[in-house]
Amino acid sequence: MSFPLVSIAVYNSVVFGVFSNTQRLISQHRYGNCNHPPTLMDLALASMATGAVSVGIGGPVDLVKIRLQMQTQTFLEANLNLKHRTGGVSVQAAYRGPVHCVGTILRQEGVAGIYRGSSAMMLRDIPGYCLYFIPYTFLCGWISPDGCLSPSPFSVWMAGGIAGAISWGSATPMDVVKSRLQADGVSFNRYRGVIDCISQSYHSEGLKVFFKGLTVNAVRGFPMSAAMFLGYELSLRALREQAETNP
Numbered sequence: 001m002s003f004p005l006v007s008i009a010v011y012n013s014v015v016f017g018v019f020s021n022t023q024r025l026i027s028q029h030r031y032g033n034c035n036h037p038p039t040l041m042d043l044a045l046a047s048m049a050t051g052a053v054s055v056g057i058g059g060p061v062d063l064v065k066i067r068l069q070m071q072t073q074t075f076l077e078a079n080l081n082l083k084h085r086t087g088g089v090s091v092q093a094a095y096r097g098p099v100h101c102v103g104t105i106l107r108q109e110g111v112a113g114i115y116r117g118s119s120a121m122m123l124r125d126i127p128g129y130c131l132y133f134i135p136y137t138f139l140c141g142w143i144s145p146d147g148c149l150s151p152s153p154f155s156v157w158m159a160g161g162i163a164g165a166i167s168w169g170s171a172t173p174m175d176v177v178k179s180r181l182q183a184d185g186v187s188f189n190r191y192r193g194v195i196d197c198i199s200q201s202y203h204s205e206g207l208k209v210f211f212k213g214l215t216v217n218a219v220r221g222f223p224m225s226a227a228m229f230l231g232y233e234l235s236l237r238a239l240r241e242q243a244e245t246n247p
Contacts, residue, residue: 051126117181164225
């Protein structure tokens with residue numbers, strides 16, 4: 001968990017920064033006013049741009065995290081071919097930590113290896129961020145009292161939580177594919193790409209395989225997204241107040 005913990009601040013800064021700045025550029029270009037209320041199309045374009053850019057940082061972070069979490073299981077299946085695990089088996093992990101994991105992937109698979117599963121992640125994140133920022137924007141406006149210039153902390157928390165649950169729940173099928181592609185390759189390669197992964201997973205486990213973890217993702221998405229949106233909005237508010245106080 002050390003690698004995602006270190007990188008989460010940078011990742012979220014990029015995500016929220018790309019979304020807000022893309023939305024501002026779209027408003028400036030279309031309406032000549034960066035403060036113009038965004039339309040559904042504006043939000044969709046900004047969300048899709050965010051999803052595409054986020055893969056550049058999120059792909060390697062997720063890859064390292066999944067490789068470290070799954071390496072022992074994959075190593076056993078690939079090299080020992082154990083049908084029944086016994087307590088007396090000693091297994092040497094493929095990676096000693098995040099830095100060693102990155103170095104090993106670069107040495108064995110090249111730069112392309114760092115972005116294994118990125119196509120599936122892009123298919124997850126582009127629609128996923130549309131179902132993240134669009135529901136948040138409309139829910140935040142709907143929950144906020146009439147005549148209120150800025151949403152209350154409760155409105156932000158509730159709208160962010162609901163948006164997170166919607167986004168993560170709907171992203172589960174492609175998240176399963178992405179995770180399987182990224183876990184693949186520790187000791188052997190099972191899948192040739194996104195389509196092959198979908199096909200093999202469906203034929204071996206059925207349609208239900210793509211909905212594994214849906215409940216966990218939706219439940220996790222609420223508090224996580226509520227906290228992120230609340231922190232983002234409160235930070236912006238504090239920065240604006242400081243700028244007005246000290247122009």
